[in-house]
Amino acid sequence: MKLALIGFGRMGKAIEKIALNRQHNILLKSIFCPTYKDLKNVEVAIEFSHPEFAFANIKICLEENISVISGTTGWLFKMEEIKNICLRNSGTFLYASNFSIGVNLFIEISRKFAKLIKSYKKEYEVEIEEIHHVNKKDVPSGTAIKLAKFLIKEGIAKKWVLGKKKQYQLAISSKRFKNSPGIHVVKYQSVIENIIFKHTALKREGFALGAIIAAEWINYKKGIFSMKDVLEID
Structure with a gap:
């Protein structure tokens, strides 16, 4: 080409x-x-x-x-x-x-899991965490927003917010460090268990x-x- x-x-x-x-x-x-x-x-x-x-x-x-x-x-x-x-x-x-091929597969697995767990959403607190290099301009990352949008579409939350959540909100935590190509985490937490989906980029x-x-x-x-x-x- x-x-x-x-x-x-x-x-x-x-x-x-x-x-x-x-x-x-x-x-x-x-x-x-x-x-x-x-x-x-x-x-x-x-x-x-x-x-x-x-x-x-x-x-x-x-x-x-x-x-x-x-x-x-x-x-x-x-x-x-x-x-x-x-x-x-x-x-x-x-x-x-x-x-990233891995990230796109991670997003799809996360999307499908959200469909499976939505009937039990009252039992779990859900949050998203993303970590990138200090030069990344947008906060939160586009991938974190994409993850949040399909969780909202599935009725897991009504909207997403950056930082601490309130009722019916999905919290996105964004952190910036010197040499981090990218980490995305979706956490489901209940009183009896934690379910965590995580993708870590090792190289650009x-x-x-x-x-x-x-x-x-x-x-x-x-x-x-x-x-x-x-x-x-x-």
């Missing part, structure tokens, strides 16, 4: 290494919003930038009929507009708050590999997709 890496920070550099090892061509590496000229001949853009710039980055790629993979969090209030731009241009767009390369796999999968397809499509999760 002919790739553009938009947002060439630590994640972009990890993606570059894996992309080259898998024999892909990188035509553009940019920390700024690309121009139409910059994107010439690009087939797939992989966008890991900053919430402030994500919308403009994705928009210009879709308008140039370039497939876009985005993992930038913190801008999703504009997601519907991006979906409309994608459909209007018969484009291709895939968004994930987390591209896991996220980068998932992004490349998604880009390989999406190439030549049309539409709006997620990692559930890539991993064939029902």
Whole structure:
């Protein structure tokens, strides 16, 4: 594939290494919003930038009929507009708050468990914890919010809050440390037992590999997709 890496920070550099090892061509590496000229001949853009710039980055790629993979969090209030731009241009767009294959399977297992336990929700206190590196801009993480949303959808709680919860609320604890690629925990606690689901990222390369796999999968397809499509999760 002919790739553009938009947002060439630590994640972009990890993606570059894996992309080259898998024999892909990188035509553009940019920390700024690309121009139409910059994107010439690009087939797939992989966008890991900053919430402030994500919308403009994705928009210009879709308008140039370039497939876009985005993992930038913190801008999703504009997601519907991006979906409309994608459909209007018969484009291709895939968004994930987390591209780790393990995280996406962890999310799916957590979702299915929530369906199983919802009949007994009064017996358990539920909380989410996420830990990331100090440079992560959004709090809580996009993955933690995704976990919270399906717990709310299943009726486990009415809404999520950052910090200590009140009645019918789901508490999300967010912590930032110097060298933590990412930890997500969903805890169910009762007077008789604790049930804990946990995913720990050991290296940034896991996220980068998932992004490349998604880009390989999406190439030549049309539409709006997620990692559930890539991993064939029902």
